[in-house]
Amino acid sequence: MAASAEQLVGSLADRISEKILAGEYPPGSRLRQEALAEEFSVSRTPIREALRQLEAKGVVQHRPNQGAIVLAPNARDIRDAYQVRAELEGLAISLAAEWITDEQIERMRRAQRKFAGAVDKLIAARKTNAKAPFRNVPSWVESNDEFHGVVIEASGNRRLKQMIQDLHLGFTRNIMLAALTMDGRRMRENVSQHEAILSAIGRHDAAEARKAMTHHILRSGELAVWWLESQGRLVGPAR
Amino acid sequence: MAASAEQLVGSLADRISEKILAGEYPPGSRLRQEALAEEFSVSRTPIREALRQLEAKGVVQHRPNQGAIVLAPNARDIRDAYQVRAELEGLAISLAAEWITDEQIERMRRAQRKFAGAVDKLIAARKTNAKAPFRNVPSWVESNDEFHGVVIEASGNRRLKQMIQDLHLGFTRNIMLAALTMDGRRMRENVSQHEAILSAIGRHDAAEARKAMTHHILRSGELAVWWLESQGRLVGPAR
DNA sequence: ATCGTACATTTTGGATACAATCAAGCCAAG
């Protein structure tokens, strides 16, 4: 997560979004300022400022005299977000293809190996024990973030980096995670998509790398939408 | 500008960014809370919240015990922003090509006529009176925004719309404006680029429209960077 | 029993008050 070297308010915003991501404050729920203030042992003032930041980032919605509620994206929001993300990461890798260093490619290879390993373990764990298949999720997420992180880094475009991260911040990440970890075949599909990306970037083939990347993300988006719809709509604020 | 049906804080944020765009608070200047509070006849509390929003949107930077300063983008920031904007508006028009209605195309045509007219007047006015060439700038900006606005609208992707607008909010808009209104040839070049976009979208040719749009914006970006560098660096915060 | 209304409680919004931190200017020493 973007841990900007800030002061209280910034870190409060980060901690609140962490809790939202973790599901502690589910979509649609109200974030009462006094409760948050007590939870973090501060007064309401910095809480309010943190909530304003989250509002600007699109994590929560602010209703006039009702305070902040956690946004509950519908299928359309997810589709929109993934369309944009596919485009942005496509640009990122297309830029990266020209400037990426051998050391960065090596980091991507390492991340990819870890990623494949995590998927294997996830699938194996689910077969033997359907009850606790989530032990290897952190490793899965970490290696995936590393893989995409190198690409964004290598693009050399800081604004692009920030926008992709903000986009990732919403609920899209959680939904993708939930959608993917449900199905072994899809997880392996994901691994092979990374493989294709890695191969293209290794040849510094910008056009091919972009094609592979946008396909990868659009496909993930389809899965996320499909998963969201199959879940029955989450309770959320009126739009 | 996006006048979200908000309450005080939102409108304060809008008004402050307007003033920043208008050059009243130049890049690098500190925004003192008490002064803003007096100016808008409110207390510091809502001012602080508005500043937090602007911080999250990347309009100002917040230094620990120093408050907010207006961001002064350097050439690289501008280049980065235009690269992203070209990509996003390229996606927008590529989506729009499929779904745009005849009525929307007609609005683009009207905007284009107004745009061409404004450019003519701007150039003529500068020839006869070099002192006041800026009378027709509002019409120029308005028609340009309308032209691009229809495309974004027709894309049918709300997230995309919001991101493009946020991107536009930074200083990129002012810089583009300053760069373009300096040179008649470049303004006419701009008109013909719009012409090309309009032609492609009229045929619902997504690929061609995207090509024309990204070219248009990347070219504007080049001009902005060139202008910024020719101006000598604006004073700004350390990075 | 259900709907509507009035009232009480809760919660947000904005203003004010106080504490903490930083910057600028000043004076003295080298």
Next chain:
DNA sequence: CTTGGCTTGATTGTATCCAAAATGTACGAT
């Protein structure tokens, strides 16, 4: 003349206070 530290003033950061709005509840009417 420059450099170092210190003091003072200004500005931000946090907490508290009061008013306005909204929600929830109880009661009464249909």
